[in-house]
Amino acid sequence: DMGVISEITNRVLVMRKGQVVEADRTTAILDQPGHDYTKKLLAAVPRLRIPTGTANTEDNGRQADSPATDGDQNPLLIAEGVSKQFAPQGFAWGVGRSKPKFGLRDVGIRLARGSITGIVGESGSGKTTFGRILAGLDKAPTGRITIGEHAFDVSRSGRRSGLLGRVQMIFQDPSVSLNPRMTIGETLDESIRFGARIRSGEEPADLAAMMDRLGLPRSLLGRHPHQLSGGQKQRVCIARALLARPEIIVADEPTSALDVSVQAEIVQLLKDTIAERAMTMVFISHDLAIVQAMCSSVYIFKDGRIEDFGPTEFIFSRSDNPYTRALINARPHRFTC
Incomplete structure (x- = not known):
């Protein structure tokens, strides 16, 4: 870093x-x-660009409503009223001295078809929790997710609700998200079989073509994860998500475990692949410069709530939300232009 x-x-x-x-x-x-x-x-090293412009405020000093995102025009996914609490750990909770902590409070977003939407916020703001709920990996007591014309009850497991498989995740740490007992070929074959069940009747995905597309030597198929570099493992995780043929991908800080040179390659790879396949992506990250380069719209999370949102250009140049400005100003000035 x-x-x-x-x-x-x-x-x-x-x-x-x-x-x-x-x-x-x-x-x-x-x-x-x-x-x-x-x-x-x-x-x-990605540079955060701060465009010149004035904040979008009303005469009384209060920020005007954020302009519409592209998700308002052509939504593929709509999440509404997603809330989740976590029980405190330890003795204090047992004697009633501590209250449950909200991981998410009435969160709602819209994702446009073929777009990359960023989710930004400090640690503990609910970014990853929300991403896991979108992917059907976690449940939430309240809320609803609609993909196309299909509504999914997030209070049920993703397998029971039918959400699991429609959204795939690329996890933050590729070293722990790959099964160490399976070869790379076995891992990717499993993803192809899963995708074939979800998209029955379609031509199976081409593993060799995917390896070539992601710059992975085919000789890696017989190796295990510990025999790959960090950049290779993250490419395998991207391949695994794509081969399952999801409608939406949630990328949870997929570059944070990589050095900056590999990080730049992965970012460009994700951006090109999403554009070529007309897919939809949620990109979760702490790095505002990467979010700015990747995303057309941005949601700012704070304490389990959506603090600010709008088109990327608006958020970085004209949003007057104090928390948004604090995040932007925290970026080292040496890497801001």
Whole structure:
């Protein structure tokens, strides 16, 4: 994380293939990198662009309503009134000294067909919980999800409600989201079989073509996850999600475990694949620069609620929501333009 490095370190060692290729004061490394590898890393760091413009406010100083998102025009998925509480852990809950914590409070979003929609917020804001509910992996006591003309009761498991399989997830850490006992070929074959059941009557997905599309050597099919690099494992997770042929993909911080050079490749890969296949994606991330580059609309989560939302250009240039501005201003200035 180059932003953290720029904020807290005095010196930097740049390592590649077991060797230190460059070492100097942090400011020297960031301002005048000498080694080509250092230059490549710094060039791959996403920059947050703050467009010039004024906040969209009314005369009384209150922010005007956010403009409509593309999900309002052509929605594929509509989530309404999704709420979920978590019971506190430990002795205090047993004696009634603590109240349940809301993970989500009456959350609703709309996803447009063929769009990438960002969800941003601090840790504990409910981003991942909401993504898992969208994918049918978790339940919520209240709420409803509609995909196309089909409504799904989120109080039931995704398998019972029929939601499971229509939405696929790409998890944050590829190392723990792949079965270590299965080869890559077995993992991807399983996804193809699952997708074939969901989309009965269609031509089965082409595994070899998917491997080529994602830049994965076919020789990896016989290997296990621990024999792959982090970037290769994340590509396998992307392939697994795509081969199941979902209508929607939830990508839960899919680049946070990767170095910046691999991260840039994965971001472009996701963006190109979604465009080519006319799919719909929810992209959950802490990194505002990546969200800005990927997404057409953004929802800002805070304490289990939607704090702000709108088209990406509006959120980053004209939203006057204090929490939104605080998130944007927290980005290291060195990587803001």
